[in-house]
Amino acid sequence: MASVKVDFQVGNDGVAVITICNPPVNALALPIIRALKYKFDEAARRNDVKAIVLTGKGGRFSGGFDISVMQKVHQTGDITLVPDVSVELVVNSIEDSKKPIVAAIEGLALGGGLELAMGCHARVAVPKAKLGLPELTLGIIPGFGGTQRLPRLVGTSKAVEMMLTSKPITSEEGQKLGIIDAIVSSEELLKVSRLWALEIAEKRKPWVRSLHRTDKLGSDAREVLATARQRVKKTAPHLPQQQACVDVIEHGILHGGYSGVLKEAEVFKKLVLSETAKGLIHVFFARNTISKVPGVTDIGLKPRNVRKAAVIGGGLMGSGIATALILGNIRVILKEVNSEYLQKGLKTIEANIRSLVTRKKLTQQKAEGALSLLKGVLDYTEFKDVDMVIEAVIEKISLKQEIFSDLEKICPPHCILASNTSTIDLNIIGEKISSQDRVIGAHFFSPAHIMPLLEIVRTNKTSAQVILDLIAVGKVIQKSPVVVGNCTGFAVNRTFFPYAQGAHLLLHLGVDAFRIDRLITNFGLPMGPLQLQDLAGYGVAVAVGKEFAGAFPDRTFKSPLVDLLIKSGRNGKNNGRGYYIYEKGSKPKPDPSVLPIIEESRRICNIAPNGKPVSVSDQEIVEMVLFPIVNEACRVLEEGVVIRASDLDIASVLGMSFPSYRGGIVFWADQVGAKHIYSSLKKWTQLYGNFYKPSRYLEERATKGIPLSAPASSNPTTKARL
Numbered sequence: 006m007a008s009v010k011v012d013f014q015v016g017n018d019g020v021a022v023i024t025i026c027n028p029p030v031n032a033l034a035l036p037i038i039r040a041l042k043y044k045f046d047e048a049a050r051r052n053d054v055k056a057i058v059l060t061g062k063g064g065r066f067s068g069g070f071d072i073s074v075m076q077k078v079h080q081t082g083d084i085t086l087v088p089d090v091s092v093e094l095v096v097n098s099i100e101d102s103k104k105p106i107v108a109a110i111e112g113l114a115l116g117g118g119l120e121l122a123m124g125c126h127a128r129v130a131v132p133k134a135k136l137g138l139p140e141l142t143l144g145i146i147p148g149f150g151g152t153q154r155l156p157r158l159v160g161t162s163k164a165v166e167m168m169l170t171s172k173p174i175t176s177e178e179g180q181k182l183g184i185i186d187a188i189v190s191s192e193e194l195l196k197v198s199r200l201w202a203l204e205i206a207e208k209r210k211p212w213v214r215s216l217h218r219t220d221k222l223g224s225d226a227r228e229v230l231a232t233a234r235q236r237v238k239k240t241a242p243h244l245p246q247q248q249a250c251v252d253v254i255e256h257g258i259l260h261g262g263y264s265g266v267l268k269e270a271e272v273f274k275k276l277v278l279s280e281t282a283k284g285l286i287h288v289f290f291a292r293n294t295i296s297k298v299p300g301v302t303d304i305g306l307k308p309r310n311v312r313k314a315a316v317i318g319g320g321l322m323g324s325g326i327a328t329a330l331i332l333g334n335i336r337v338i339l340k341e342v343n344s345e346y347l348q349k350g351l352k353t354i355e356a357n358i359r360s361l362v363t364r365k366k367l368t369q370q371k372a373e374g375a376l377s378l379l380k381g382v383l384d385y386t387e388f389k390d391v392d393m394v395i396e397a398v399i400e401k402i403s404l405k406q407e408i409f410s411d412l413e414k415i416c417p418p419h420c421i422l423a424s425n426t427s428t429i430d431l432n433i434i435g436e437k438i439s440s441q442d443r444v445i446g447a448h449f450f451s452p453a454h455i456m457p458l459l460e461i462v463r464t465n466k467t468s469a470q471v472i473l474d475l476i477a478v479g480k481v482i483q484k485s486p487v488v489v490g491n492c493t494g495f496a497v498n499r500t501f502f503p504y505a506q507g508a509h510l511l512l513h514l515g516v517d518a519f520r521i522d523r524l525i526t527n528f529g530l531p532m533g534p535l536q537l538q539d540l541a542g543y544g545v546a547v548a549v550g551k552e553f554a555g556a557f558p559d560r561t562f563k564s565p566l567v568d569l570l571i572k573s574g575r576n577g578k579n580n581g582r583g584y585y586i587y588e589k590g591s592k593p594k595p596d597p598s599v600l601p602i603i604e605e606s607r608r609i610c611n612i613a614p615n616g617k618p619v620s621v622s623d624q625e626i627v628e629m630v631l632f633p634i635v636n637e638a639c640r641v642l643e644e645g646v647v648i649r650a651s652d653l654d655i656a657s658v659l660g661m662s663f664p665s666y667r668g669g670i671v672f673w674a675d676q677v678g679a680k681h682i683y684s685s686l687k688k689w690t691q692l693y694g695n696f697y698k699p700s701r702y703l704e705e706r707a708t709k710g711i712p713l714s715a716p717a718s719s720n721p722t723t724k725a726r727l
């Protein structure tokens with residue numbers, strides 16, 4: 006705690022430098038906020054202080070209000086834990102101070118950090134500092150006056166864009182927009198800021214109170230807001246903070262900045278208590294926790310550098326993985342079996358990179374740099390000095406075993422031997438080699454260069470060093486690595502295998518296919534289970550169905566539907582025909598001609614009670630698809646496949662696009678309540694069979710009233726080692 010403080014130093018020039026010290030990001034924790042108020046008031050009182058500079062220690066101004074305070078509010082329900090910073094500190098002690106205050110910004114000023122800076126009378130920054138108000142990603146709006154001062158400093162249109170997208174700008178852009186007054190080197194920052202503050206005091210530079218300005222709001226501000234409001238209605242119907250943000254900005258434009266500040270504080274507090282904020286704030290911390298792996302990241306090991314990697318197999322996955330690696334500045338050797346496949350793989354990688362340039366996600370220069378790191382090969386000659394190999398060939402055990410035997414002979418002894426398998430037991434893949442401590446799963450999600458999740462699968466033998474190395478690679482290539490244990494489907498596919506099956510079961514009970522998908526998208530997933538099946542192609546559905554039927558025969562729903570769809574010439578999006586019709590340039594349309602096929606499958610299965618379609622409410626349909634997933638998540642937790650429940654939340658959000666504002670699958674389940682989930686599953690088991698049978702873990706937690714996310718107690722039946 007000693008490092009959490011606010012420094013106060015008065016120089017001979019009469020400038021007090023107030024420094025926020027709370028590593029690593031100088032979050033505005035409650036003691037910091039209290040100390041800031043105290044120090045500003047002290048500076049105002051002292052006769053030897055003519056002007057003030059506010060800055061942050063360690064190269065970062067501030068990452069904003071301490072988000073863990075809001076988490077405490079969620080745990081306790083006590084909103085009074087959030088102090089009144091907006092008026093008491095920012096308006097009274099900073100903006101309305103009788104002495105000029107300059108913010109000296111290094112590294113980043115985000116959220117509450119930027120809001121403090123905007124309360125100051127000028128801002129000096131170093132090059133490339135990040136400035137932004139990312140609060141909306143947490144389900145809240147800025148609460149220290151940001152919704153009012155940002156439009157007054159950069160204009161309504163830009164401010165709305167910055168807040169609704171949560172994307173930061175650089176100090177250079179900030180200077181052009183007018184929020185930054187000067188850019189100087191890090192060495193000069195304090196000197197220039199002190200002088201600037203003194204010059205304001207001497208009236209040689211303007212003394213600007215942002216909240217009092219109106220010149221930049223623009224005469225079209227209300228139209229800008231009306232357009233934004235329409236847009237968020239369409240694009241973010243589940244995110245109340247988006248609409249609220251626009252409303253609060255408008256309030257300040259109509260009624261004046263100070264009234265806007267008061268309105269903002271009121272709405273901010275309401276939003277902190279919203280379900281959306283609970284989910285998103287949980288995801289923020291859960292995402293930071295995933296790479297903390299007991300026995301791996303806490304035993305003093307250092308990750309080794311992976312400079313050169315090899316990818317075996319240039320298909321869809323292999324080329325995506327190679328793309329991700331070169332984008333992370335890692336040299337890549339792509340190996341294929343013949344030059345035709347190799348050229349195809351290389352072309353796919355090039356196309357992946359070029360499409361990022363077209364979509365303005367990558368500069369031309371960076372694209373060329375990345376592509377220069379790629380080399381295609383047809384043999385193992387280049388493998389002598391690779392630090393990591395990721396095998397991404399077809400799912401055939403003998404082929405993978407042969408490759409791993411070759412790799413063990415050819416690659417250096419430190420080389421990580423990874424497989425991108427999504428189905429095969431890693432112990433079997435590594436069975437024939439002696440370096441089983443180097444065998445690990447690197448399970449990417451398609452398209453591998455875009456999807457943010459990396460499921461790192463360890464076996465009982467994988468060494469801590471290799472796990473740590475792969476976590477580090479994951480971070481370098483901008484993925485969120487989740488370390489999981491070895492079991493059928495690993496954590497993500499295993500948990501979500503009932504997704505399609507739940508939909509199929511409902512279909513066979515007589516529920517309309519498109520109703521199921523519509524309700525699931527209304528719930529917040531980007532597409533329903535049937536459309537997802539179309540997207541993946543039916544080959545995947547058949548393979549995955551077989552795998553899970555083999556592993557979990559007690560809870561697999563079998564139907565001839567996919568076979569019938571294939572027989573009718575459908576293969577989902579791949580050939581433009583599935584449950585939906587896919588035409589270039591237009592959204593998928595439900596295909597009425599699929600209905601007789603579903604009907605035929607229903608006839609064959611004949612599971613609807615009395616042969617009649619069941620009558621189920623919209624909510625029940627959503628629950629009948631999602632509760633079986635929660636049930637499987639419970640088994641994954643009980644078996645210790647993931648380290649902690651929040652890892653599964655992140656895996657579900659990043660791997661399956663489960664809505665982050667619902668906090669992930671287990672977090673959401675706890676909001677719904679284990680008791681309700683358990684009793685619903687029990688009822689459906691009696692009505693419709695074992696697919697719904699509640700797991701022991703769920704039953705125990707529901708009966709004892711323990712949250713599903715609470716750490717496992719004693720003796721988990723750990724099949725997967727973690």
Ligand SMILES: C[C@H](O)CC(=O)SCCNC(=O)CCNC(=O)[C@H](O)C(C)(C)COP(=O)(O)OP(=O)(O)OC[C@H]1O[C@@H](n2cnc3c(N)ncnc32)[C@H](O)[C@@H]1OP(=O)(O)O
Binds near residue numbers: 068069115139149294
């Ligand atoms: C009233 C106000 O308007 C409301 C607010 O200000 S809400 C806060 C708004 N600010 C934000 O959303 C910024 C959140 N933070 C970030 O985006 C990133 O942490 C960052 C860009 C600041 C730094 O990124 P990076 O260097 O990769 O560090 P990162 O690993 O994320 O964070 C380091 C640690 O700081 C913590 N942290 C970062 N910002 C924090 C914050 N605002 N509050 C509390 N903790 C924070 C992280 O949880 C992490 O903790 P850990 O080491 O125990 O896991």
